[in-house]
Amino acid sequence: MTAIDPLHLFGSLVGSAAWPALRLVLHLAFFIAACVVLWRAWAWLRLTELRPAVGADGWLSWPLLVLTAAFLAVLGYQASWQLTGLFRPQFVAFMQSHDRREFNPAHRILRGRILDRHGRILAQSRELEGRVWRVYPFGPAFAHTVGYSDPRFGAIGAEAAANAQLNGATPQTLASWGELGRQLLTKTKQPRGQDLTLTLDSELQLLALQRLGERLGTVVLLRPKDGAVLVLANSPAFDPNRLGPELFRGPSPGTPLLNRATQGLYPPGSVFKVVMAAQAIEAGFSGTLNCPAEGFTTSRRYPPIRDHDYYSAQKAGRAWSGFGNLDLTTAFAESSNVFFAQLGVRYGRDAFARTGERFAFDRQVRLYPGTDRYGNLSTGRLPRLAPTDLYGLAQASIGQGRVLASPMHLATIAAAVANGGLAMRPRLLVQEPAASLGQYMTVQTAARLAGMMRKVVTQGTGRGINDAGLAIAGKTGTAESLRGAPHSWFIGFAPAGDPMLAVVVLVEHGGFGSSVAAPIARDLLVKALELRVGP
Amino acid sequence: MSAACADTGFAATWFRRRAERELLLACLGCMALGFVLILGAEVTQGRQLGALDLLPLALYGLALAGVHLLLVVAGFRGDQVLTATVAFLSGFGLLAQYRMGDFHNDPGALTLGLVPAGFFVMTACALAFADGRYRVLARGLWFWAGLSLVLVAALLVTGQRFRGAVYALGFTTPTEVLKVTIPLALAAYLERQGPALARWHPRLPLPPWRALWLLLTLFAVLIGLLALQRDLGMMLILGLAFLVVLVSGTGRSGYLVWGLLAGTGLGALMLTFFEHGQRRIEAWLDPFQDPTDEGWQILQGLSGMYAGGLWGEGFGIGSPEYTPIAAADFIYSVIGEELGFLGCVVLVLFFLILLSREIALAGPGRCAFGRLLAAGLTTVLAVQTLLNIGGATKSIPLTGTTLPFISHGGASLLTAFAAVGLLLAISDGAPARPAKPSRATRGRAVGGPPADLKPRKVRGKAVPREAAAPSEA
16 A cells, blocks of 8 residues: 555654644534534524424423423533532542542642741642642641641541632632633633631740640630630641551540640639639629638538648648638639639539530530531530539539530630630631620629739739739649649730730649649740730 | 325435435534544554544444435435434444443444444334324334333343343343333323323312223333332333323323322332432432442542533543443533533533424324324433433432433434434324325425425415324324
8 A cells, every 4th residue: 555544644643742732623623513513403493394384382392491491400500510519628529539530620729828827838739740739837736727638538627627718619809700710711720729827826836835845735825805816736736747547546645636725625623713703703702711721521421622732731741720711812812622612512503504604614616617526616514413412513613523624615714804704706717707605704703803813823823923024814723633643724814904815724734733834824925925916 | 105296306305305414414524523533532542543443433424324315215204403413412422432442342243333223223213104104003002012011021030130220131221122112102092092081080180090090000010010120210211201191192281290299109119118229319419428439420420520621621531431330321421521511511402402303293283193102202312311411410319321322222222213213203294195286386495495394384274283194094
């Protein structure tokens, strides 16, 4: 055969550099040809009538209208997947993890960055060898708040809560709608998501983590006025850059997956006296209660509840005569267990339950938009006491027994005292409006309680951190735990006159709150106010 | 007899069928473009082309030419757009199946000859039953009904289960034939019993049970057998065809109300008994519940469509192999992946043109049997198409029906072609004899709109409508 083989010619044409362009032309030509057939068929459809003649409305009858509507409905629904599937976060997540089509744009979405309030990058997407990877520059430091987005393990935290926005699926401005349209029309689609700004302050967060060191615990710093969370530091944490199945396999030492601040429930110990003091002030308590050294109990069968001073005196081999008659302010400053146990029993379990409800205990509070349970704040747990269980009530009144609270919730309590009794919902996304969580107490109660908390630092158990040039108000806590040394607590706010920040520090099994947690809180508050973290 | 007319000579018919010619040529051109696209994609994937690779397109072209020439030579007066639409759809299907690798490994005569055979079946049906001869089929009422029941029962006894459905030897589905035989039986029955079935209770909305019971019993047996096969798609298709034919045969829309009520009840009953159906409903409502198992197929199909976007990746460039059973039930999502949303819109528009033509055939101006048969066949096609497309796009639960003319499957394809052949025959109208005198005026129409259809109004006036069905048969 001397003639040129057309198939061979075709083969070399396909192999040539012109083929990609030619292919696009052919693709377009195919569409045009199909449309020409469609147009001609339509034209002939109207020119030719069926025999015998049907009525003038023969081809536009109601069965055809019904069918057309049905097909249009199917096409419209199809478009909601095919064209605007980006708006279906679960669908995008499925494609990112399960679709092996390399040209699927879901694989090349450059997810938006996650930034702290100063614009420092907490998470970003990098393209490497045609694949897109999620990089977390700070490693475990922001793991619980930022979360992770991983093809194998899904997404949690802010990565999950703002998935659609990070994938670029929430066009808000006209320009971003235009960008979506461009991605739909062109074949060079590399969707770029939108950035997400968190309320966190990376510098303060790193300081908190550094001060916690190797100890297990958590630090939360938030603005009382709008609930913006500046620090949410948990120790230990996991590294979202290096996720592996072993992380998710059952309980591991230190439970790095646990977001201690929002999901960890601890006995609050003396810190809970803030709540009981508020209850007493609102009930109009005045006068004194006798607080003897031998403590207080509701029945001979139960060991008496005593003050810390008794035990430290006993340890030192000294005798201690007890506080005697104490008023509320002094008892609060000295953190007298005997006083508050009596106080709780005096007002009874119904008042206790009402107070707990008012302080938003036993609730799940949404921290992010969406319904991710992992992202919720568990406020705490109060016991349902039997009417006869007075000893249980006495225990609960000093934050022991079956009372549990999460550190973030205690931060909102401190913030409420600083904010005229109004607690704001903690929020992590800058774009979310501030929302109230509830009026924990009246403005007058809050003012009086704020003064009492200031006195804790100037004269009471928190004297140790009163050296700074900063007026801190707060409450220490040393909560007995079932195993090991007691948990060390500090909650507070500063400056006492015009509160701008509220803080909570928990060091698990850390010992005395005044000597372990309080200094961390002080360092953080000083640094934060140095950095002028205004709204 | 029609050959006796002056305007039914070869030249006149050749001119009259120019619409069909033009459309068929345009179809061929379009498919050739698509074919080049697919071949190009395969060459880039490293396949060596041989002369045999051009065979499917060549056979398609030959089949179109054959259909056209046969119809012209026979002086066929029936519809032209119908043939062209079917040519486009089946060409599209040929491309899709070629793209899915149907012809690669063993391009046997069976696969290659399937579409040409379909065209042959269509032409044969059209010509055999043209000129009003289709009314002979009404006489075979009990044959069609018996054949349908025997086929379903035999398949149930001898068939083997696979993926929840029942198949006969060689994975064929002989029940596809029911999509033609059941409308035939229904139309024949309604033509005879229509008036009796239209006499409802004078006051209460109750149908005439005495006239209805036989039809209902037979149909209940059929539906029951299909339920045992778990062929939900076929049950829906035939059930709706039953209702549509019943309503258009009696003019009583009350049948639709009763039928839909009974259908809903039956559906609810089946769902409680068949776990299979429940799982499908769940996978439809929330495929993300179990994305790697029950939801896998539909989500892979949708992923492909999402990847295709508006224009598609190009014929032959996509990766439909990631969607299980893509060639049969999910061919629509393959088209969505490779030709994009616009490709799907074009396909749906062609189906709508086909359906509009078929609906017009079921309109007034024809003998009762023709109208009812057209109504039945149209319902089958419409419901089947909607079930397939709706399933692949997650608009409705999956029912495992094929997409007519496009999906993989010989029985389905041949049945669809046969149905269109019957519709073509119906479109040919009644015997031309009574209208002969008026035909002399036809010469005028040359140059105007196609002459075969234009003077119909004249005929319509000359001959009363019902007289178009004389008792010649």
